[in-house]
Amino acid sequence: MTTVTIKDVAREAGVSVASVSRALNGTGGVTAETEKRIRDVATRLRYIPHGAARSLITRRTHTIGALLPDMYGEFFSELIRGIDLAARARGLHLLVSSAHDGVEDAAAALRTMRGRVDGMIILSPRADASFLHTNLPESLPTVLLNSPLRGPRYPVLNIDNHGGAYAMVRHLAVECGYRDIALVAGPHDNYDAQQREEGYRAAMAAFVPDAASRIVRGEFTEESGYRAGCEMMASGKLPRAVFAANDMMAIGCLLALREAGVRVPEEVAVTGFDDIPIARYVTPALTTVQVRIVDLGRSALERLAALLDAPDQATPPEADTLGCHVVVRDSCGARSPGKTSTKKAR
Amino acid sequence: MTTVTIKDVAREAGVSVASVSRALNGTGGVTAETEKRIRDVATRLRYIPHGAARSLITRRTHTIGALLPDMYGEFFSELIRGIDLAARARGLHLLVSSAHDGVEDAAAALRTMRGRVDGMIILSPRADASFLHTNLPESLPTVLLNSPLRGPRYPVLNIDNHGGAYAMVRHLAVECGYRDIALVAGPHDNYDAQQREEGYRAAMAAFVPDAASRIVRGEFTEESGYRAGCEMMASGKLPRAVFAANDMMAIGCLLALREAGVRVPEEVAVTGFDDIPIARYVTPALTTVQVRIVDLGRSALERLAALLDAPDQATPPEADTLGCHVVVRDSCGARSPGKTSTKKAR
DNA sequence: GGGTGGAACGTAAACGTTTTCATCGAAGCT
DNA sequence: AGCTTCGATGAAAACGTTTACGTTCCACCC
Incomplete structure (x- = not known):
């Protein structure tokens, strides 16, 4: 009695459960008059159909x-x-x-x-x-x-991890004119990381074939990005641009460089991948690959x-890939650091 | 045949459905021997219990x-x-x-x-x-x-919206020593907004009783925070501190001030509420009320x-309230803008 | 006026489980 | 040997729906 079932409604309305079901589901087969009566009883009793029971027979759970x-x-x-x-x-x-x-x-x-x-x-x-x-x-x-x-x-x-990374490297190489572009890669066993790395390699080979590619490994965390930044500085030879395989690492890297007094993007450009909400709020605003998650x-x-x-x-047997594109902000040096445009908060 | 049910397992194992149920659920009542046989059949047939059916009788859905x-x-x-x-x-x-x-x-x-x-x-x-x-x-x-x-x-x-807002205003008034503290409030019909506003009023009355409170209304969006910032500047008289009822508005306000060349926190302090991830990455890092969502x-x-x-x-008839506390960063001017500490990405 | 057809409604089966109850057999006891 | 006891097992009810199938009844047509 604690929960009311279709039977209770049926009894109260003086009809069979079948009619209640029909009335409430709008399937035909009931007079407008009885339908109304049933509906009234149902709301009065505050009847709510039992999802599990329904989907057991319907074979639909929605x-x-x-x-x-x-x-x-x-x-x-x-x-x-x-x-x-x-x-x-x-x-x-x-x-x-x-x-x-x-x-x-x-x-x-x-x-x-x-x-x-x-x-x-x-x-x-x-x-x-x-x-x-x-x-x-x-x-x-x-x-x-x-x-x-x-x-x-x-x-x-x-x-489209590969395409996104490729496009970003192209941007850095072709539009910005950098040659010495390093990658802060993601973890080896990560599928996204692998593809982004491959995109980086392909683009390097295509656009700056005679430049050596340089890869330091991270773990997609801000901390690992920070360490990567330190590592590159410690090596004595900073690259002209750093492409981090995700935004969190890019931000970590940004912080490391800032602390060391390296100017971004004037001395080193930094870019990321993902376009997380934070990306547009760091200074300089992060150029990154936007993927519409x-x-x-x-x-x-x-x-x-x-x-x-x-x-x-x-x-379609072919796998669909969701395109992504680079969104240019301040951290790559491709444009003069403009005013940050105020967007409507989402 | 498309999906395999408990009956299929029972038939294949030469037992009743009851025994299958018992064996698979680990309820007692089956020989170790038959249990193993049943289990084997079940995995061979790749049997997976039907959730809806189960919870219909169990009255538990987990x-x-x-x-x-x-x-x-x-x-x-x-x-x-x-x-x-x-x-x-x-x-x-x-x-x-x-x-x-x-x-x-x-x-x-x-x-x-x-x-x-x-x-x-x-x-x-x-x-x-x-x-x-x-x-x-x-x-x-x-x-x-x-x-x-x-x-x-x-x-x-x-x-604890009220307590959080109260604590923030106390921080601004007592520890930072500001008197002219404005509130960028949230929408009127929002419960959180109401409570935060009340906390602001209470704290103002308690700590700077002779200072006028000043409220400009926003909508919890970055854009409305930006507008609030512009509005205050247009009024000709900037407050010494701005407490925005949430972080997004604080950030909007920050941007408006920055664009206008107002220095934060030297000329105007800005604080928020929520401690969203972005808060620690804006410059200056946002002092805000942390609520552990x-x-x-x-x-x-x-x-x-x-x-x-x-x-x-x-x-317990009493409503529980989840405490929150202010986390001091750079935007309130309570401490010298230090290095942003690098945290492990969550 | 006796069929015919169709609409309104009820009966009961079905969905895939769990669980109560009964049955059966073997083992233990006197 | 006869009884009890107990553990393993099966039969069947139950959970709350939907729906195929009957039944009833009324209107309609010749």
Whole structure:
């Protein structure tokens, strides 16, 4: 009696449960008169349908699951935001699970999704082919984010890490005219980091073929960026430009240089990757590669929704990549440090 | 055949579904031998229990729902992060719904939670008493965040807006010695904004009783902070210190002053509220009121979990408030602009 | 006026689990 | 040997819905 079910409504309204279901769902088959009566009773009793029961028979949950490695930082909040935005536009709900304590954890999280979601969006370094095979219910529509996996099994959406890094190096080399461009790379085992590094190499080979490339490794943290900056200064020979594989490292590097009295961008240019919100507020404002993470989330969900609507549509086997472009601010020296334009806060 | 159910496992293993359930759940009542056989079959068939079906009978979903007004900005991502952190520590999952397109929307979101969650965390300006009464299943454990609501019905967790604002003004008045302190307030209909404003007034009355208080209204956006800065300069008489009711407005104000060539903090001190990540990276680094949003989310979930474990425990009728404290950086002029300490990126 | 058709409504099966209860057999005891 | 006890197992109910299928009833048509 504590919670009111469809039976209570039926009894109170003097009809069968079937009629209540029909009336409340707007399926035909009930007089306008009885429908009204049922509706009245339902609101009076404050009846709320039981989601689990409904989706058990309907085989629809109107919920999509998101498996993410971690909730941290701008990236993931932006991503979730994008997914959620698109989801609610479609009347879908979001079951998030940030499982990052290893494969066990991720597997468990994935399994509990069974029967609670209509589809999955997965962004996880651990999600290799065999992992997915054993833990993902055979027929659950899924789209992968930022995954090295290819193939017709699941659609994949990637950030154009390679292209973004390439474009940034081109900017530094061609438009700014620098030759001695160093990379503060990300961790070796990180897929994004690998691709960005490759983009750097390719662009260096293309635009300043006779200049040596110079790479110091970081870990995508501000601290590691700071250390990288110190390291380069200690080496006695500063590069003319530093391209950090993400913004946090760029900022760390910026701080290290500032502390040492090195002027940015006059002596050394510094650029990053990601365009996190902080980027435009540091001084000098950071030139970086903008990747519209919100859009990544959004298109992931759109793609998934398409899969849900047309289950056996042949999915384009090619992986989609989300373009990104460099946004020029002050830290690269390509423009005179102008006034920071005031933008409407988002 | 497309999805494998418990029946398939039972048939394949030559036992009843009951035994499969017992074996897989580790309830007693099966020989070690048959348990192993069942387990083997289950993994071979890649059986994954159906969540909805299970929770239909168990009346447990191991999921908690979060109703938030919007996913935007640092605040909400931090909040979710806090909730999620505590949730996964308890083996709970998270069903988020950011419903901000009005009451209709929020109501719909809340109703679809029925049967999918064991409890709710609600942070919504729209969630007044009657709204909750009509849309919240009678017996669903719920904790409210940052709500003006009081009473024994639901536990409430609040940020100590009043105390934080009070402390900041005290800092400006007592420790920095300023008397002419202006407030850039938040929107009138915002609960946080109201409390912060009240804290400002109270502190002004307490510490600089003979100084006039000065309030210009903003909307919690960077742009409105920028405008507030311009407005104050246009008035011809700049205050000695500006306390903005949130960081984004403080930053906007900072920019306006900087553009006009006003030196911060030498001529005008500027402080904010929230301690968003950006705050420590602007120059001068922003003195602000730190509120541990992650902790807010965490304790909300802890509280909810306690409710779940002991449903009829008398909930402390007093609303809990989460303390906050001022963190002194450069923008208030209380200390000599030091080196920005490099922190480990979170 | 006796069919015919269709709309309104009820009955019951189904969804995939867990759990109570009954059954069965073996082991232990006198 | 006859009884009890207990552990392993299966049968079936239950959870709260939706929906296929009947049934009833009324209007309509010849």
